[in-house]
Amino acid sequence: MSLLGTDYSAYTSTDRLPSAEELARQEEMIGRAGELVLGLKEKLGRVPTACVVTFGCQMNARDSEKLCGILERCGYALSEDEEADLVLYNTCTVRDNANQRVYGRLGHLHAMKKKHPEKRIALCGCMVQEPSVIERITTTMPFVDLIFGTHNIYKFPELLVRMLEADHMIVDVWKDTPEIVEDLPVKRKYAFKSGVNIMFGCNNFCTYCIVPYVRGRERSRASKDILREVERLAADGVSEVMLLGQNVNSYGKGLEGEVSFPQLLKEVEKVDGIRRIRFMTSHPKDLSPELIEVMAASEKICSHLHLPVQSGSSRVLKMMNRCYDREGYMDLLARLKDAMPDLSVTTDIIVGFPGETPEDIEETISLVREAQYDNAFTFIYSPRTGTPAASMPRCMSDEEIKDGFERLLSVVQETARMRVRRFEGRTEEALVEGMNDQDPAMVTGRLGSNLLVHFAGDESMIGKYYPVKLRENKGFYFVGERE
Ligand code: SAH
Ligand code: SF4
Numbered sequence: 140m141s142l143l144g145t146d147y148s149a150y151t152s153t154d155r156l157p158s159a160e161e162l163a164r165q166e167e168m169i170g171r172a173g174e175l176v177l178g179l180k181e182k183l184g185r186v187p188t189a190c191v192v193t194f195g196c197q198m199n200a201r202d203s204e205k206l207c208g209i210l211e212r213c214g215y216a217l218s219e220d221e222e223a224d225l226v227l228y229n230t231c232t233v234r235d236n237a238n239q240r241v242y243g244r245l246g247h248l249h250a251m252k253k254k255h256p257e258k259r260i261a262l263c264g265c266m267v268q269e270p271s272v273i274e275r276i277t278t279t280m281p282f283v284d285l286i287f288g289t290h291n292i293y294k295f296p297e298l299l300v301r302m303l304e305a306d307h308m309i310v311d312v313w314k315d316t317p318e319i320v321e322d323l324p325v326k327r328k329y330a331f332k333s334g335v336n337i338m339f340g341c342n343n344f345c346t347y348c349i350v351p352y353v354r355g356r357e358r359s360r361a362s363k364d365i366l367r368e369v370e371r372l373a374a375d376g377v378s379e380v381m382l383l384g385q386n387v388n389s390y391g392k393g394l395e396g397e398v399s400f401p402q403l404l405k406e407v408e409k410v411d412g413i414r415r416i417r418f419m420t421s422h423p424k425d426l427s428p429e430l431i432e433v434m435a436a437s438e439k440i441c442s443h444l445h446l447p448v449q450s451g452s453s454r455v456l457k458m459m460n461r462c463y464d465r466e467g468y469m470d471l472l473a474r475l476k477d478a479m480p481d482l483s484v485t486t487d488i489i490v491g492f493p494g495e496t497p498e499d500i501e502e503t504i505s506l507v508r509e510a511q512y513d514n515a516f517t518f519i520y521s522p523r524t525g526t527p528a529a530s531m532p533r534c535m536s537d538e539e540i541k542d543g544f545e546r547l548l549s550v551v552q553e554t555a556r557m558r559v560r561r562f563e564g565r566t567e568e569a570l571v572e573g574m575n576d577q578d579p580a581m582v583t584g585r586l587g588s589n590l591l592v593h594f595a596g597d598e599s600m601i602g603k604y605y606p607v608k609l610r611e612n613k614g615f616y617f618v619g620e621r622e
């Protein structure tokens with residue numbers, strides 16, 4: 140199908156092959172892309188560079204590692220500089236400001252491309268799964284060379300070949316896919332920790348959320364594939380894994396004879412070399428008593444749970460289609476804290492949902508005080524085209540929303556500061572993640588609770604674990620001393 144001179148195969152899924160064959164085909168494409176990149180190298184007189192910029196969540200960050208792995212295999216030198224010969228934006232569309240940032244930055248890339256016409260600009264990720272976005276880019280931004288979606292990133296080698304050979308925009312976006320392709324090359328950002336996808340997509344359709352539309356239906360990976368990946372990561376020096384999915388608690392549903400999420404955690408726990416296990420995100424409606432038991436008994440699962448509440452008003456939760464009410468959520472939290480008194484809990488909250496009133500915001504603020512979160516990410520509701528909430532009437536003015544948001548934020552900060560005090564003077568194990576940005580004589584480590592601690596050290600400590608005495612409470616992080 141052709142549209143405005145672009146090679147437009149959006150919403151088709153014609154040439155799908157079973158994953159082993161598909162993988163072999165993409166391997167072949169890596170070879171062909173490699174030859175084209177070599178040609179480019181000769182022309183430029185240097186190794187061509189590629190820069191991948193990630194917007195959005197951990198899921199996108201993991202996808203970017205796969206994209207970087209492929210680019211490196213094709214002969215590009217990876218760079219953080221957007222002056223690179225190829226710039227790829229892996230986009231997010233969960234709120235409109237994420238989209239606006241991408242449009243703004245595309246303008247800058249266009250200016251660069253005017254000076255260096257061989258520069259290639261590619262877009263992928265959640266934002267381009269929206270037809271209105273494709274429409275806008277294909278009609279107003281002809282300087283973009285390649286657009287592909289969330290369902291066909293495994294075809295990136297082939298798309299690279301097409302882009303490098305074409306003189307027009309290539310668009311290849313699929314609506315959904317039942318397929319999971321295993322074993323793509325990966326270039327990890329960190330040597331010592333890694334995300335591991337356990338499922339893709341989402342079936343929950345919270346009324347405000349665009350993720351199910353842009354990431355498709357929920358698909359779990361086979362546990363044997365997940366465990367094989369974790370084992371390989373461990374053999375490669377990774378000691379911390381984060382299991383990723385939009386709703387990890389419903390892992391395995393729809394797969395015949397597959398284990399549940401708590402059982403999967405128990406299997407991951409058995410992998411030698413893995414010292415820390417994290418997971419994201421847990422939907423409260425599917426969090427089972429078995430998960431609480433497994434977490435409480437585990438040596439490796441970190442003492443941190445991200446449990447998005449979204450609102451403290453049962454009326455709003457119902458309109459959001461979250462499938463729990465305030466009481467149910469607070470009861471779950473009480474059971475978690477009973478089993479794990481030191482558990483750090485973080486959450487997500489939306490303010491300004493259509494139909495929400497200032498009284499509902501008061502209920503959210505009172506829930507935050509009761510729940511005593513270690514931290515909360517607060518967002519102003521952003522209408523997303525095609526979601527049910529986008530056509531619901533709103534009850535509050537911008538002023539009321541802003542005022543409620545600020546009051547909520549100050550309570551979130553107050554409770555977070557209170558919670559962090561329990562760590563004062565304790566000795567905790569920290570995994571050193573890098574050098575401190577401000578002080579070259581300090582390293583930055585992360586505790587199991589997800590709290591950061593800065594302490595004296597050097598580069599040789601990165602990726603290792605140290606007991607650290609938490610001396611100075613800086614509000615949201617600590618300055619400590621190696622014990
Ligand atoms: N699957 C996760 C959330 C993924 S999106 C879960 O169910 O918890 C991350 C967060 O973005 C959500 O928890 C929500 O708080 C926020 N969010 C999603 N859609 C939004 C919208 N339209 N406006 C504002 N915030 C939104
Ligand atoms: Fe969005 Fe809800 Fe799915 Fe989370 S569970 S991704 S908020 S629809």
Ligand code: F3S
Nearest residue numbers: 195196231232233265
């Ligand atoms: Fe954004 Fe897509 Fe993640 S919309 S939050 S990058 S799943």
